[in-house]
Amino acid sequence: MTTQTAPLISIRGLVKAYDAFTVLHGIDLDIAEGEVVCVIGPSGSGKSTLIRCINHLEAFSPDSTITVDGIRVEPGKALAQVRAEVGMVFQSFNLFPHMSVVRNVMLAPMRVRGTSAAEAERKARELLARVGIAEQADKFPGQLSGGQQQRVAIARALAMEPKVLLFDEPTSALDPEMVGEVLDVMRQLAGTGVTMVVVTHEMGFARQVADRVIFMDGGRLVEAGTPQEIFDRPSHERTRGFLRAVLNH
Amino acid sequence: MNLLNTFFNGPVLLASLPQLLQGLLVTLQIGITSIICGLIGGLFLSVTRLYAPGFARGLIRVYIDIFRSIPLLVLLIVVYYALPFVGIRLSPFLSAVTALSLVSAAYTAEIFRAGIEAIPKGQFEASAALGLSNRHTMVDVVLPQAIRIVIPPLTNNCINVLKDTALASVVAMPDLLKQATQAQALSANPTPLIGAALIYVALLWPMVAIVGRLEKHFSRGRS
Ligand SMILES: Nc1ncnc2c1ncn2[C@@H]1O[C@H](COP(=O)(O)OP(=O)(O)OP(=O)(O)O)[C@@H](O)[C@H]1O
Ligand SMILES: [Mg+2]
Numbered sequence: 001m002t003t004q005t006a007p008l009i010s011i012r013g014l015v016k017a018y019d020a021f022t023v024l025h026g027i028d029l030d031i032a033e034g035e036v037v038c039v040i041g042p043s044g045s046g047k048s049t050l051i052r053c054i055n056h057l058e059a060f061s062p063d064s065t066i067t068v069d070g071i072r073v074e075p076g077k078a079l080a081q082v083r084a085e086v087g088m089v090f091q092s093f094n095l096f097p098h099m100s101v102v103r104n105v106m107l108a109p110m111r112v113r114g115t116s117a118a119e120a121e122r123k124a125r126e127l128l129a130r131v132g133i134a135e136q137a138d139k140f141p142g143q144l145s146g147g148q149q150q151r152v153a154i155a156r157a158l159a160m161e162p163k164v165l166l167f168d169e170p171t172s173a174l175d176p177e178m179v180g181e182v183l184d185v186m187r188q189l190a191g192t193g194v195t196m197v198v199v200t201h202e203m204g205f206a207r208q209v210a211d212r213v214i215f216m217d218g219g220r221l222v223e224a225g226t227p228q229e230i231f232d233r234p235s236h237e238r239t240r241g242f243l244r245a246v247l248n249h
Numbered sequence: 250m251n252l253l254n255t256f257f258n259g260p261v262l263l264a265s266l267p268q269l270l271q272g273l274l275v276t277l278q279i280g281i282t283s284i285i286c287g288l289i290g291g292l293f294l295s296v297t298r299l300y301a302p303g304f305a306r307g308l309i310r311v312y313i314d315i316f317r318s319i320p321l322l323v324l325l326i327v328v329y330y331a332l333p334f335v336g337i338r339l340s341p342f343l344s345a346v347t348a349l350s351l352v353s354a355a356y357t358a359e360i361f362r363a364g365i366e367a368i369p370k371g372q373f374e375a376s377a378a379l380g381l382s383n384r385h386t387m388v389d390v391v392l393p394q395a396i397r398i399v400i401p402p403l404t405n406n407c408i409n410v411l412k413d414t415a416l417a418s419v420v421a422m423p424d425l426l427k428q429a430t431q432a433q434a435l436s437a438n439p440t441p442l443i444g445a446a447l448i449y450v451a452l453l454w455p456m457v458a459i460v461g462r463l464e465k466h467f468s469r470g471r472s
Contacts, residue, residue: 096394098393107389111381
């Protein structure tokens with residue numbers, strides 16, 4: 001990137017290993033504020049691990065550094081601050097099943113930011129309306145379809161007003177007819193200027209919405225570029241092979 | 250003499266009833282105090298075991314294993330008869346409550362651990378990703394879900410504690426069993442013992458029935 005300002009997320013020499021098995025072999029990556037980055041790559045290439053390191057859901061080698069908005073990501077006091085700024089949406093939604101939808105969205109602002117219940121609820125209903133499920137607010141997650149649950153999860157992450165949203169294959173667990181409604185919400189979000197890092201197998205979405213596409217393979221960042229560069233004229237054979245496999249299937 | 254007069258002697262039962270009810274009161278006091286202390290201790294142990302550094306985790310593991318292995322009667326006698334040698338002199342009531350609570354806390358900790366482990370990892374991850382503290386993760390997310398899972402085994406544990414209060418009679422605690430044996434000696438008739446047995450059953454049968462229903466209910470909910 002040619003921006004003058006410091007990147008919002010900075011990853012330097014990111015190494016992640018399980019015992020003898022190295023999952024990430026020294027990743028360097030900068031992500032600018034407002035950027036939408038899509039991460040693609042074959043299964044097991046380390047995509048989930050990479051984004052889960054950004055909010056330290058995965059511990060990584062102490063020699064590596066990740067900073068988010070200037071704060072170093074490491075165990076300790078500052079981690080809560082990082083996590084408050086970094087929202088995450090999981091493949092399996094991970095909504096809290098014992099709380100109503102609106103409570104799911106209210107919880108973190110109340111507990112982490114100290115927002116009053118009334119204000120948190122007002123905000124939660126507004127967000128639920130924004131993701132198109134205002135009328136489901138008082139149901140429980142188990143009563144909603146997968147697509148609706150994932151939109152609740154997005155609203156829940158947004159309630160913290162994060163600077164960054166991480167998505168780990170947000171549509172992979174959905175029935176095909178529900179993929180569109182979730183991608184629509186994400187597309188709309190991308191237009192609002194929030195920084196997004198999206199691990200996805202939806203090549204159409206990546207091509208259309210991403211500012212930058214990153215191709216990973218074998219725990220390495222193989223190449224990065226605009227959607228046109230990656231999809232239309234990939235420079236690595238491995239990228240070409242992967243795209244051939246997913247686009248022809 | 251006939252069987253009825255020996256074991257179900259009405260006048261003897263009536264005469265001993267006030268004494269038995271007094272004993273029941275003591276039994277309930279010991280039982281309920283121990284159940285509450287055991288619950289608090291068990292919750293503390295299980296949550297600490299989840300978050301504490303390895304060393305403390307090891308200690309808790311050892312505590313749980315020891316107090317699940319030691320026979321309660323042995324522990325009670327140690328507390329009441331051996332501790333005075335190191336200057337710790339507990340009343341019969343406190344001895345009974347201490348022994349019962351120490352053991353109950355160990356079982357309760359295991360029950361809570363199983364309940365917490367049954368909560369999917371994704372719930373912890375979603376909480377962490379939102380920036381919730383460990384405390385809020387437990388209080389708002391994990392424990393409310395775990396409670397459904399742990400209620401049947403916890404009720405079972407309460408039944409065991411209430412039953413085991415009868416051991417307090419060996420440290421001269423005037424609980425239900427002790428009162429019954431005294432009344433029996435006094436009247437030279439075993440009816441008070443039968444009366445005590447019936448009171449124990451009347452007290453615990455409903456709880457046993459509830460556990461059965463809860464277990465059925467929850468196993469149906471899971472499938
Ligand atoms: N707990 C673990 N222990 C050992 N290896 C692990 C563990 N978790 C993940 N891995 C390995 O790390 C590698 C990267 O996993 P990761 O989940 O990041 O891949 P991914 O690119 O997200 O794949 P997918 O598209 O299937 O989600 C895989 O080879 C996986 O087997
Ligand atoms: Mg993955």
